[in-house]
Amino acid sequence: MLQTKQLIMWWGCIFITAVLFLGWRGTTWAERVYIDITQPSFERIPIAIPDFKRQTAEQSQLARDMGETLANDLDYSGVFRPLDPKGFLEDPQAVGLTAADIKFPDWRRLGADFLVRGAYQVQGSTLRMEGRLFDVVGSRMVFGKVYEGETRNWRLMIHRFADEILFALTGERGVFDTKIAYVQAQGKGKEIYVVDFDGNNPIQVTRDNNLDLSPAWNSNGTQLAYVSFKDGGAKIYSLNLMDGVQRLICGYPGLNIAPAWRPGSNELAVTLSKDGNPNIYLISSSGDIIQKLVQGFSINVSPGWSPDGRRLAYVSDDTGNPQIYILDISSGQKRRISYSGNYNTAPAWSPKGDWIAYSSLVGGRHNIVISRPDGSDVRQLTHGEGSNEDPTWSPDGRMLAFSSTRGGSSAIWVLQTNGTGVRRLTRNGGGQELPDWSPRVSGR
Amino acid sequence: MRYGSLVRVFLILALMVGGFSCSKTTVPPPQPGFGPGAEGLSEGAGTAGTRGSGLDEAKWRELGLTSEAEKKEFLAKAQTFENQDIYFDFDAYTLSEPAKRILDEKVAFLKRYPKVKVTIEGHCDERGTTEYNLALGERRANSALQYITNSGAGRTNLTTISYGKERPVASGQDEAAWAKNRRDHFVLNY
Numbered sequence: 001m002l003q004t005k006q007l008i009m010w011w012g013c014i015f016i017t018a019v020l021f022l023g024w025r026g027t028t029w030a031e032r033v034y035i036d037i038t039q040p041s042f043e044r045i046p047i048a049i050p051d052f053k054r055q056t057a058e059q060s061q062l063a064r065d066m067g068e069t070l071a072n073d074l075d076y077s078g079v080f081r082p083l084d085p086k087g088f089l090e091d092p093q094a095v096g097l098t099a100a101d102i103k104f105p106d107w108r109r110l111g112a113d114f115l116v117r118g119a120y121q122v123q124g125s126t127l128r129m130e131g132r133l134f135d136v137v138g139s140r141m142v143f144g145k146v147y148e149g150e151t152r153n154w155r156l157m158i159h160r161f162a163d164e165i166l167f168a169l170t171g172e173r174g175v176f177d178t179k180i181a182y183v184q185a186q187g188k189g190k191e192i193y194v195v196d197f198d199g200n201n202p203i204q205v206t207r208d209n210n211l212d213l214s215p216a217w218n219s220n221g222t223q224l225a226y227v228s229f230k231d232g233g234a235k236i237y238s239l240n241l242m243d244g245v246q247r248l249i250c251g252y253p254g255l256n257i258a259p260a261w262r263p264g265s266n267e268l269a270v271t272l273s274k275d276g277n278p279n280i281y282l283i284s285s286s287g288d289i290i291q292k293l294v295q296g297f298s299i300n301v302s303p304g305w306s307p308d309g310r311r312l313a314y315v316s317d318d319t320g321n322p323q324i325y326i327l328d329i330s331s332g333q334k335r336r337i338s339y340s341g342n343y344n345t346a347p348a349w350s351p352k353g354d355w356i357a358y359s360s361l362v363g364g365r366h367n368i369v370i371s372r373p374d375g376s377d378v379r380q381l382t383h384g385e386g387s388n389e390d391p392t393w394s395p396d397g398r399m400l401a402f403s404s405t406r407g408g409s410s411a412i413w414v415l416q417t418n419g420t421g422v423r424r425l426t427r428n429g430g431g432q433e434l435p436d437w438s439p440r441v442s443g444r
Numbered sequence: 445m446r447y448g449s450l451v452r453v454f455l456i457l458a459l460m461v462g463g464f465s466c467s468k469t470t471v472p473p474p475q476p477g478f479g480p481g482a483e484g485l486s487e488g489a490g491t492a493g494t495r496g497s498g499l500d501e502a503k504w505r506e507l508g509l510t511s512e513a514e515k516k517e518f519l520a521k522a523q524t525f526e527n528q529d530i531y532f533d534f535d536a537y538t539l540s541e542p543a544k545r546i547l548d549e550k551v552a553f554l555k556r557y558p559k560v561k562v563t564i565e566g567h568c569d570e571r572g573t574t575e576y577n578l579a580l581g582e583r584r585a586n587s588a589l590q591y592i593t594n595s596g597a598g599r600t601n602l603t604t605i606s607y608g609k610e611r612p613v614a615s616g617q618d619e620a621a622w623a624k625n626r627r628d629h630f631v632l633n634y
Contacts, residue, residue: 302576345576346573
């Protein structure tokens with residue numbers, strides 16, 4: 001029998017050195033949070049990002065690419081509103097990078113609250129990139145940072161810099177180094193892909209030539225659990241992204257589906273139907289059953305952990321149709337939290353524990369809604385623009401990725417939890433679904 | 445003073461960028477239940493002969509069929525067996541009266557040919573989540589399995605599999621298409 005050779009994927013260890021320098025008179029940026037984005041009155045911050053300044057002749061296109069990538073990152077965060085560079089008055093290649101060189105009144109007139117100036121040098125395969133954030137209103141530098149690494153990793157440097165800008169102004173990290181796993185339909189089969197948070201670099205990580213479904217990241221982002229039909233029925237496998245090794249986690253008779261790693265542990269909640277009914281179990285990463293979590297005569301699927309790993313949101317059709325429930329692991333107490341409509345599925349607990357997102361059938365369409373874990377404060381985030389399903393939270397809790405048919409075939413889309421900033425993430429043909437957002441994994 | 449030092453150095457380990465290499469992969473031969481079911485058989489039955497049916501002499505002996513007439517009859521009935529799906533209501537797995545009548549025919553076939561092996565596939569329409577539909581598809585397959593075994597056909601040669609909403613036969617996004625996809629499909633594995 002032919003064995004499909006696995007692709008090998010490694011987590012390339014990329015070294016980028018970064019040197020931080022603080023703003024004028026040593027004012028610390030870390031202690032002063034400029035903007036409280038949790039205020040309901042919050043409006044996106046206007047920021048100007050001209051092309052980066054070329055200091056060497058090589059890789060001249062990077063001047064624009066870096067500026068555009070940074071603008072895209074900051075726009076994506078939902079915190080900033082990058083201004084259109086067409087309105088900028090000066091040639092970014094002609095002006096220096098110090099506060100003395102910058103005409104702050106001009107930028108104020110353009111409506112910018114903040115300004116980014118960047119410069120770069122390419123020497124051989126090495127890139128040295130410097131970025132500075134200026135407070136236009138205060139006419140001063142907030143911080144500057146110098147990055148050095150391989151030129152081909154320029155995008156990562158920009159993501160790092162975007163993260164620093166977000167942190168400097170809001171006190172919170174962004175998601176610029178995260179990835180999203182999803183299912184790609186190709187031919188008769190479906191395979192697992194992983195893509196950067198901004199839709200760049202889609203990489204196929206399974207080649208099972210079969211039906212692969214439901215990718216789920218473990219807590220440190222080194223492994224994906226997923227469901228595959230490659231050995232007959234639905235079984236749960238893991239894929240180690242460090243070495244590309246695939247392993248069977250569990251293949252009990254009947255269904256083995258809906259893997260969800262327990263935060264901070266090697267245990268998973270899964271749905272197994274080995275005893276006839278699809279029930280939710282806690283299993284080890286080698287498939288041993290630790291505990292039966294949800295059992296009964298109804299369909300029990302789609303477990304989603306609370307961030308502390310003590311509670312589990314799941315779907316049960318106990319009442320005759322699928323609804324969202326929450327199980328307290330230690331007490332065994334269960335509580336229904338969705339009461340609107342007769343088809344609520346795919347719960348995902350927010351990273352801060354304050355919201356649960358799920359998919360709700362409203363007016364014949366699946367829509368993304370969020371509610372508090374006690375079922376109160378239900379907010380509908382999509383409104384019948386195609387079918388919107390399977391929400392997954394960004395690790396900062398500001399965004400949700402989900403699958404939507406609003407653009408025709410199913411694709412992965414992202415929106416802010418206030419319902420704005422909708423953007424399409426995947427554009428390849430065939431249809432994409434079942435997104436799962438990775439944790440932050442970079443060492444800081 | 446902690447602000448005295450203007451320079452801090454971070455060494456950043458970028459874990460989240462990967463490269464990959466891949467070797468050329470080979471598509472495995474179609475498995476039962478993957479893709480259009482039992483291709484070998486449909487071909488043979490279509491020509492109304494017993495050659496090219498995918499069944500060799502040993503298999504015929506196992507099924508207890510020796511004469512050409514018996515074989516032809518089997519292939520014709522097998523084709524009907526595989527071509528007739530049973531259908532379900534939205535989010536339901538109870539058997540309708542028309543579904544039961546079709547299952548009665550399948551029971552008769554299984555009693556007449558007790559050696560055949562059958563996979564019952566449960567399928568759903570595209571609405572709802574992948575995971576819920578995998579569970580619902582399993583219930584649909586189990587409904588048929590239960591009915592067949594309750595009607596006296598042996599259980600040993602019957603297996604079930606759920607494909608949830610992953611293998612639709614109709615691609616539309618309306619009730620006409622959805623109704624065709626909410627089905628149990630029956631595949632003979634001999």
